[in-house]
Amino acid sequence: MPEWFARQFYQIVDDTFRLCGDFRGAQINGRTWTRSEVRSIANEKMLELIKLSGALKTVRSIPLLEGVNVYDLPPDCIMPLRFGMHGVDGYVLTHKSITDLDLVGCSRTTEGDPTTFYREFLAPNQVGVMPIPSRDGSTFLRSSDYGLLRQISDADGSIPFDANRPLRQIRGVPFVRTGDGQIIREVISPFGNLQVHYIRAPKIIGTDEFQYPDEAIPELVHKDIKYGVAFELLKGSKKKVHRLKQQVFGMKWAGTIRRLQRIVEHAGPMNDVRPL
Amino acid sequence: MTYTPLDLYRKDLAALMVKTRLLLHDPSGERWTDTRVTEAINLAALEFAIITECIKDEVEVQLLANQWSYDIKQAVEASATLNPYGWPVRIGYYGKESGALKPTTSHVVDLSGATVMPAGSSNQFQVNMLSYGEVGVIPIPSTDGEALPGDEGNIQVTYIGMPESMDAVEDFPDEEMQEVYHQYIPYEAASLLLEEGDEEDLIVAADYDANFKSGCYEAIGDQYQGQTGYADMRPM
Numbered sequence: 001m002p003e004w005f006a007r008q009f010y011q012i013v014d015d016t017f018r019l020c021g022d023f024r025g026a027q028i029n030g031r032t033w034t035r036s037e038v039r040s041i042a043n044e045k046m047l048e049l050i051k052l053s054g055a056l057k058t059v060r061s062i063p064l065l066e067g068v069n070v071y072d073l074p075p076d077c078i079m080p081l082r083f084g085m086h087g088v089d090g091y092v093l094t095h096k097s098i099t100d101l102d103l104v105g106c107s108r109t110t111e112g113d114p115t116t117f118y119r120e121f122l123a124p125n126q127v128g129v130m131p132i133p134s135r136d137g138s139t140f141l142r143s144s145d146y147g148l149l150r151q152i153s154d155a156d157g158s159i160p161f162d163a164n165r166p167l168r169q170i171r172g173v174p175f176v177r178t179g180d181g182q183i184i185r186e187v188i189s190p191f192g193n194l195q196v197h198y199i200r201a202p203k204i205i206g207t208d209e210f211q212y213p214d215e216a217i218p219e220l221v222h223k224d225i226k227y228g229v230a231f232e233l234l235k236g237s238k239k240k241v242h243r244l245k246q247q248v249f250g251m252k253w254a255g256t257i258r259r260l261q262r263i264v265e266h267a268g269p270m271n272d273v274r275p276l
Numbered sequence: 277m278t279y280t281p282l283d284l285y286r287k288d289l290a291a292l293m294v295k296t297r298l299l300l301h302d303p304s305g306e307r308w309t310d311t312r313v314t315e316a317i318n319l320a321a322l323e324f325a326i327i328t329e330c331i332k333d334e335v336e337v338q339l340l341a342n343q344w345s346y347d348i349k350q351a352v353e354a355s356a357t358l359n360p361y362g363w364p365v366r367i368g369y370y371g372k373e374s375g376a377l378k379p380t381t382s383h384v385v386d387l388s389g390a391t392v393m394p395a396g397s398s399n400q401f402q403v404n405m406l407s408y409g410e411v412g413v414i415p416i417p418s419t420d421g422e423a424l425p426g427d428e429g430n431i432q433v434t435y436i437g438m439p440e441s442m443d444a445v446e447d448f449p450d451e452e453m454q455e456v457y458h459q460y461i462p463y464e465a466a467s468l469l470l471e472e473g474d475e476e477d478l479i480v481a482a483d484y485d486a487n488f489k490s491g492c493y494e495a496i497g498d499q500y501q502g503q504t505g506y507a508d509m510r511p512m
Contacts, residue, residue, distance in 0.1 A: 003353075003360040003438065004318070004360075004440070004441035005318070005319070005322050005360075005438065005441070018472045019471065019472055021472065021473075021474075023472075055407065055408050056407050056408075057405060057406055057407045058407065059405070081404075081405060082382060082383075082386070082405060088344050088416065089416060092382075092386035197382075197405045216407045216408055216409070217408070218408050218409070219360075220322065220326060220360075220362060220438055223319050223322070240475065241474055241475050241478070244475055244478055245471075245478065248471065248478060248482070259326075263362070263363045263408065264363075264403070264407075264408045265403065265404065266363045266364065266365075266403070267364065267379035267401070267402070267403055268364060268365040268366050268367070268379060268434075269365060269366075270366075270376075270378060270379050271379040
């Protein structure tokens, strides 16, 4: 249940019309701008907010294949933050520059478990790993961070696991039981695979304006999204009031991005960061 | 001897609306409806709480074996009595009187070659690889914490809370928003509404916004510990 200060998309659009002086009534088009135009700008500004503040983060496993050293990043990846192997308790991959290796005459043909990554000379949505994987990553369920285990029934009728339990909660339990079970969702074990932590893209809002912005965008900044949208809409206007508003709203929008960045990085006074 | 309790300065929604309308020069609601003024007042109270960090609350979260990240915001939302979640300021471990987990980042852990492998107890936390509302504990707990509301092996997250909404005219701002600062809320409410207007409205809105911010910074100053005159005494 969203907090009272969460804004549905139609409210953000209406708020923007009001700020721009183009409000003709709730949930209808303005004289100057249509709702579809405002929605489109609002989606762009939410992407900007997330890209600059890093508020939405997630982790995914990329299955490694023997002999393949270049992989696509997840399709919703704005920026990778960390590459690791074998899951959260595995190890981190450090960055290597291909140019540095070329300068010292190193080849990159070694095979083994990857220990470094590179992004040089690749497409923006790709990552390369070194050494070249010498084996396929595991799909063994022993230590998966992902997936949902619905239920396991033992042969004697007992039910050691019931209801929807994330697999990560039962890591380490050897799956030697017999009985009926059902794994729902695709499951990839982190073991032997690459994990990427990254800033992900927020969901796009379409014509259903009763939706809320992406659930991981803090509700306490929903009220300020209108400033970014109005700032964008008023660009290029020759009206004096629009130019003035553009300056004011631009500053407020920059403040919103800064505030969100501080909030998501905030770890208390021991970390000496104070959101404003 | 008589004294004036601060309660007398407390403003309910009705009083806040009256002052906001005065600032807007719209006493009879010709330009803005009650609904819009109420909404602006609530958003102003929210802004006050964000800037001053005056509302603090605590939520108990059960740690689970082999699980490193916890959704604190969801834990707050599951409670019917806690203020809405803002951001964490302290993460205690094993109860309020025990020590706190220290903040770190996964970069520090990675670069120091430390492990986050499951161990008996956690001593650090990080937020830098997680989305808003989540924290990760290091090392990963190897056993479940005590079932709630027990605090053994669990974390207690003190967080900056957000105010509850004022909906009825007799509702007051959140108790942790001190009475002496209630007077500043209408300035921000009026500013939020006036910024929809023309050039002249914008100038007044900027003025009101400055008034509000000044009240916020005053409140921040007053929150410092040891706020008696003696706190300023330094050796000559």
